[in-house]
Amino acid sequence: MTSPTLERALPERLAPGDRDRLKRQVPAGVTLLAFIAMLVVCGAIQPVIFSATGLNLVLSSIVPLVIASLAQMVMMSIGDIDLGIGSFVGLVTAVSATTLSGTPLIGVLILLALIAGYGVLGALVHLRRVPALIATLGASFVWYGLALFVLPTPGGTAPDWLLAFAAWTPSAFPAPVLPILVITAAIWAVLQLTPVGARVRALGSNAAVLERSGRSALRTRIITYVIVGVLAVLAGLSLSSQIGGGDPTSANDYTLISVAAVILGGGSFFGGRAVAWGSMVGAVTLGLVSVLLSLLNLSSNVQPAVEGGIVIAALAGRLLVGKVLR
């Protein structure tokens, strides 16, 4: 009862691989368009932005947000969400402005201990089945308390090497592009090209697959949380280099902006998706909002509202394009 022509024709009709691939790229693509549009508007108002120094100025304040968004992206790729990342980044700036510049060795040890703390958090979430949302929310208060203990009022001085990095302005290219691209590429490579990355994404997509293949979901979750911790420390150091010292509350708004950046970049609340490049573009786009507002001579107080508008518009655009493609 088989017809050979049908057997061959059917799967091809059902699996238009290129179309599917395109559909996957759409979310980040829409965000990229928004990013380019904003850049063009900014450039039209203030052409100096397109020079290396101009881009340097614009992008340098965005670097910590990009790194924090990549951390959030890793977290969301396993279906968890990190509500403590803002406080954690603030804590890292406090450590950086005090211990790290005073007694570097102890500072490094403290940072490593904080990363280990993330691993413990992951184990807790997995073993006790505490929702990540709750665990990281609780952790955010712990991070904040520790930060206040280390540095009660904003101040201190970042280590010299961090300050030197912040002051580095090569003429050939805008310096902030380097950490942004390198870290994004590294995270992309880890998640997409390595077996560990496949396990992380599988944990978010269908944890049963991992368990049934004899691999430890616990270990995978801990690895994921440690990666998040490492990235959050890098984000904190980068922020500390920007503000020249430490401030426990300096990164509070990173928590929700990083989630928005991941969603803008094509991530999902349900896990399984890990779009490093998209999250990077999402973070840069959101970071550009304040630049655009200041160029338009609008009060920076409306910044959150504009950011929210962009998130909603980009998501609506993404749904629209998705519908057209289907």
Add this chain to the structure above:
Amino acid sequence: MSTTTTAPDLVVQVRHASKTYGPTRALSAIDLDIRAGDIVGVVGHNGAGKSTLMRLLAGIEPTDSGTVSVAGRSKSARGGFPGARMAYQETNLANELSVGDNAYLSAVGSPRGARWRKHAEERILSRLDEMFPGHGIRAATWVGDLSLAQRQMVEIARATLDDDLRLLILDEPTESLTGGATEALYDAVRRMSAAGVAVILISHRIREVLEVAHRVVVLRDGAVASEHAAAGLTEDDVLRAMGGSDVEIVLPVTGAVSIDVPIVAEVPARDARTGTARPIQARRGEVVGLAGIAGQGQEVILAALWNARERARRRVKKAYVPGDRQRSGILPLWNVADNLNITAMRSLGRWGLRNTAAEREVVDRWVHLLNVRGGVEAQMAGLSGGNQQKVIVARAFASDAELVLLDDPFRGVDVHTKNDLYRLIRDEAARGRTVVWYSSENAEMRHCDRVYVVRAGRIAAELRGQEINEERIIAESFVIADDEEVAE
């Protein structure tokens, strides 16, 4: 019976294995021996203990008492007994990962080096080529982008990725496969058997089991009811052994709805041969079937019916029974009553408040009528697949919907349950409901008044009453080369 038992080594040895979940005894004192190269069919109703037995054999769960040993080991490692692999009915794949990455995660002995992905992709593709020639699957495609049939192929192929495969368990492997792919799968199973792999085949398609298996094990109420050599065994024999002595296929009087009865639902469609417009219509009290090969656009038609605006100003109330109950059908953490009620509660309540007494009555009636195991308070996730399906079907019919859309809801449901549900559909149609029913099982279409055979999104044929039979449906489902040329 074929004698493949020249190799006397036992791959599976189960002795007095029992398993209970809470108050329900899923398995009681099971004994089972399977030798290398055996193909054993395991049949039984939903809830007979098949899935539980398979979980024990795969080593995912331990026995409460008794012993299970597979390939000489009685203790399973993490991820199951070494050498025992299972292709799951609901598939064990990560949808957001590519076919190759899934193969990497699933395969035993994947290398960790730089070529891990390339290696996994080559491995799964060569296995797919071998088992399902012409599968059309690319290794880089996300599993979520594959059709149901392709996903099933990947699931089966990935379960065989073990160089030291001793036992392969196939749980309803052909539910989503086309006829050709099914044949190909069973050819591959026979080859594996010849190479010494023991294969367990679980299927509700008893004819397939009898064709492929050497032996048939019948489970009933958590125990082995009987074991038979497959040679000379008939479908009726098996059904009777399953406890199906009272199974009779109730054929209704169909095709009797007159033209005067108002049309409840209509969507535009085209004729497959001529390309001219030919709407799909359903009249009040009619059971309309959508047949044809899976994935030819039947779901699209159902979706169009669901979204259609009525000609009349009056809104037609509709209910939808999904086929993929895990994904879109059940609220796993709610109990049976709430799952059943969720559509009906709005029409039962008044002034926006729920009428709990009336709800209770409706739930009791349906749970009793369809004999849902576990009762009203049971948690949905704890029910067997067939019982979950009953609840979902009851949910649609308990509402006051005039039009009920069925999206192949009876895949993997046992004969008894199916017969109950078929009768229910006819009774409800007789009360004036309209049912549009897509099924991948052609035999089911005999319960319809009228059947549209769908091919490539178009209507290949419209069959009525006595014209509805498997041969006609199959004949119309497949593309005939000359035919196509006329259409172009």
